[in-house]
Amino acid sequence: MELPQHLTTYPFSKLFTRLLEAETRFVINYGGTAAGKSFSAAQKEVIYTTKHNIKTLVIRKVGNTLRDSVIPSFRSRIEELGFADQFAYNKTDRTLTCKDTGAQIVFRGLDDPDKLKSFEGLTRILVEEAAELDFEDFLELNRRARGRENIQITLTFNPVDEEHWLKKHFFDREHADASIFHSTYKDNNHLTEQDREQIEQLRLYDNNQYRIYALGEWGTKHNNHPWLYTFNKDLHVVEHLPVLQGFPVHLSFDFNRNPLTCIAVQMSNSRGRQDSFIHFIKEFSGPYSLEEICREINATFYNNTLYVTGDASGRQGNVGMTDKHGTYYKMVQNYLGLGNNQMHLFNRNMFHADSWKLINTMFASYPKISMSKQTCPLLINDCIIARVDEESDNHGTLRKDRQVYKMDLFDCLRYFFQQYFADYASIVPLGKKVA
Numbered sequence: 009m010e011l012p013q014h015l016t017t018y019p020f021s022k023l024f025t026r027l028l029e030a031e032t033r034f035v036i037n038y039g040g041t042a043a044g045k046s047f048s049a050a051q052k053e054v055i056y057t058t059k060h061n062i063k064t065l066v067i068r069k070v071g072n073t074l075r076d077s078v079i080p081s082f083r084s085r086i087e088e089l090g091f092a093d094q095f096a097y098n099k100t101d102r103t104l105t106c107k108d109t110g111a112q113i114v115f116r117g118l119d120d121p122d123k124l125k126s127f128e129g130l131t132r133i134l135v136e137e138a139a140e141l142d143f144e145d146f147l148e149l150n151r152r153a154r155g156r157e158n159i160q161i162t163l164t165f166n167p168v169d170e171e172h173w174l175k176k177h178f179f180d181r182e183h184a185d186a187s188i189f190h191s192t193y194k195d196n197n198h199l200t201e202q203d204r205e206q207i208e209q210l211r212l213y214d215n216n217q218y219r220i221y222a223l224g225e226w227g228t229k230h231n232n233h234p235w236l237y238t239f240n241k242d243l244h245v246v247e248h249l250p251v252l253q254g255f256p257v258h259l260s261f262d263f264n265r266n267p268l269t270c271i272a273v274q275m276s277n278s279r280g281r282q283d284s285f286i287h288f289i290k291e292f293s294g295p296y297s298l299e300e301i302c303r304e305i306n307a308t309f310y311n312n313t314l315y316v317t318g319d320a321s322g323r324q325g326n327v328g329m330t331d332k333h334g335t336y337y338k339m340v341q342n343y344l345g346l347g348n349n350q351m352h353l354f355n356r357n358m359f360h361a362d363s364w365k366l367i368n369t370m371f372a373s374y375p376k377i378s379m380s381k382q383t384c385p386l387l388i389n390d391c392i393i394a395r396v397d398e399e400s401d402n403h404g405t406l407r408k409d410r411q412v413y414k415m416d417l418f419d420c421l422r423y424f425f426q427q428y429f430a431d432y433a434s435i436v437p438l439g440k441k442v443a
Contacts, residue, residue, distance in 0.1 A: 024048035030187040039224030040192035062131035069140035071117020138163035143173040211385040235394040238372035249380040260424040261318030302343035317427040364404030390418035
């Protein structure tokens with residue numbers, strides 16, 4: 009759909025542009041708080057209404073919530089976009105009517121007695137806070153949206169629960185008729201620095217809330233089957249860990265493309281004595297290129313000697329380099345300017361069951377293992393949500409999927425312990441503190 013002439017230079021968000029281009033029946037508009045999801049969706053529906061004689065239903069589970077937030081938002085978008093003279097609002101019917109096209113935007117709650125009357129002849133549906141709806145509500149809406157061409161249903165929500173029907177229906181299986189758009193506060197250019205800081209503060213109080221509302225990732229329920237059952241947040245998490253000069257930094261990589269991840273760890277020379285420590289001091293996670301992540305590592309640890317370990321798959325050749333024999337680790341070595349003796353690599357990743365025994369022994373028995381809350385929030389979250397895959401026949405298998413349990417930073421942690429403490433579980437009985 010082309011924009012009206014007077015809006016061709018309007019400062020729309022990237023999310024709005026992506027929503028506008030979507031032509032599928034279902035548009036999944038999800039992510040964190042303050043991402044502009046509802047804002048951009050309302051802009052799109054207002055513009056559609058000015059160009060077509062259509063009927064659009066804007067819905068929430070409870071009708072009274074429309075008056076407090078959704079309807080005022082639409083009226084504000086109409087004014088901001090320069091359409092104030094073209095729309096008339098009927099407070100009794102809760103409708104906005106475009107005078108030029110005759111199109112209507114109808115606001116209803118699923119608890120409204122007359123809800124079904126507004127569901128006939130629909131061309132478009134926008135569901136605000138779609139996570140409030142039951143699956144049966146969604147099926148009813150979808151059933152009512154029929155008999156017309158180019159029907160579109162947009163679902164806007166925060167991903168509050170990994171067990172929600174929205175995830176099972178649209179994310180856990182192929183859905184050719186759905187476009188999925190993810191956004192967070194980082195995509196909203198209109199936020200102040202104070203706004204951003206307040207959202208980031210969530211990581212200091214509640215990992216799950218941080219995951220949902222800051223990162224826009226699926227929330228997790230209480231972990232009844234923890235993989236790292238010896239992890240104790242009160243014992244193993246500290247507010248901040250400084251980079252210790254005179255101690256090397258051990259880098260452990262995992263090579264998934266999004267996110268590409270690495271953790272930085274410092275540890276004492278003594279291994280297992282009462283004064284021994286392991287400090288997880290920094291995490292790197294995001295849509296980095298390998299060169300970008302290495303550049304940031306060099307800038308962060310320019311005064312420290314570096315050693316590299318990580319996923320054994322990084323030793324494989326032919327990763328798209330000019331040198332057909334190149335590997336991810338060769339690239340890391342070159343970008344960081346390291347010698348061969350600084351590359352601490354293994355040929356095969358440890359089986360989950362062996363890793364499970366090793367790492368639980370480490371967290372139960374090692375004198376001091378600490379993680380920085382300020383600089384390793386996602387790694388800490390992985391330690392909390394990591395759970396045993398109950399569907400696996402192999403004991404100690406770590407549950408993974410790319411929607412919730414990515415576990416990339418957690419894999420970095422597993423590779424670190426495999427490289428430097430592989431024999432520890434056989435030396436120290438699980439649960440016994442070293443002397």
